[in-house]
């Protein structure tokens with residue numbers, strides 16, 4: 001048995017990576033037949049799938065997803081086992097609670113979280129005296145890793161690479177309207193004999209289309225949910241992209257109840273405003289997949305997102321969606337304040353100051369950009385944050401000066 005971990009490990013710009021992978025592929029395709037060998041490859045990069053999954057190479061493709069809550073409890077227990085053995089865990093640590101707070105964390109991220117919490121706790125050994133950092137000899141007596149260390153690491157150190165911990169902020173009626181419409185369509189998809197049921201989430205860039213599509217899919221709680229986005233296909237040729245998209249649909253057809261999110265559909269179609277140009281091959285593939293019924297007894301919900309409705313209209317894709325839901329940007333000061341209050345970024349004094357400054361002014365900003373701006377100013381000194389935040393809002397066209 002041969003196991004290759006991190007098949008795609010980078011060799012910087014040395015060219016080592018390509019040479020090694022090509023050599024391995026050549027071995028797998030080789031003229032000499034090797035009997036009684038089991039080869040297992042592991043990768044985090046779906047974009048090299050196609051070459052690896054060709055007939056005669058790796059035959060079975062198994063996806064290892066993110067751990068669920070009970071999985072995270074087990075992983076946390078593994079990484080805190082030695083500390084527990086040496087009685088270094090404070091009684092206020094509740095592994096179940098940490099597992100609930102680490103949604104979308106991978107096993108490696110949970111390990112990093114434990115390490116970050118540990119290093120935060122180790123800070124208690126440091127004592128500053130006369131502007132010098134010294135080791136505090138008394139700190140060791142009652143030293144333990146406690147809940148606050150984990151909370152600090154969660155807040156400041158480790159964020160999950162997949163998914164988003166922030167989720168959806170219900171900043172106003174427009175968000176509720178999208179989610180309610182989504183829930184209604186899910187109910188129809190569950191009960192309807194005629195699927196695929198498809199709908200389009202349309203809104204300007206950064207208005208939160210992907211996050212809302214994911215939230216709707218999460219609410220659906222379907223056993224199979226897959227996001228098809230250009231991020232995973234950047235290095236693919238046109239035909240490989242089609243194959244990749246087709247594979248997602250083939251996998252979905254195996255489950256009795258599936259949901260596919262086609263994110264930024266104009267980007268999947270290789271749309272270029274110059275020309276305008278797009279891939280005819282991908283467009284035909286998508287059109288066919290969007291209109292083909294899944295096998296008997298299987299139900300499929302397809303959620304597409306776009307910020308270029310006009311492009312879909314031009315490509316004659318728009319009319320296959322009977323339902324279209326608009327995702328709004330934030331256009332009122334009340335809604336902006338709801339976001340700010342929800343993420344606890346500013347003090348109540350700062351929020352009052354902000355309210356006075358933006359009251360009655362016209363405003364138009366997508367939630368994605370707004371959250372980025374808040375994150376930027378959050379790190380600053382308290383007395384500078386609101387001034388900087390307002391100037392960012394004005395610069396980016398969100399707020400009238």
Ligand SMILES: Nc1ncnc2c1ncn2[C@@H]1O[C@H](COP(=O)(O)OP(=O)(O)OP(=O)(O)O)[C@@H](O)[C@H]1O
Pocket residue numbers: 164166167168169170171175204205206207208209210211212264305307367368371
């Ligand atoms: N009510 C909300 N609706 C949507 N996203 C929200 C909301 N509240 C918070 N968010 C966060 O805002 C971000 C929205 O980014 P997202 O990628 O979904 O936007 P998008 O419109 O798909 O962007 P793009 O046009 O660049 O593809 C996400 O990080 C999401 O977690």
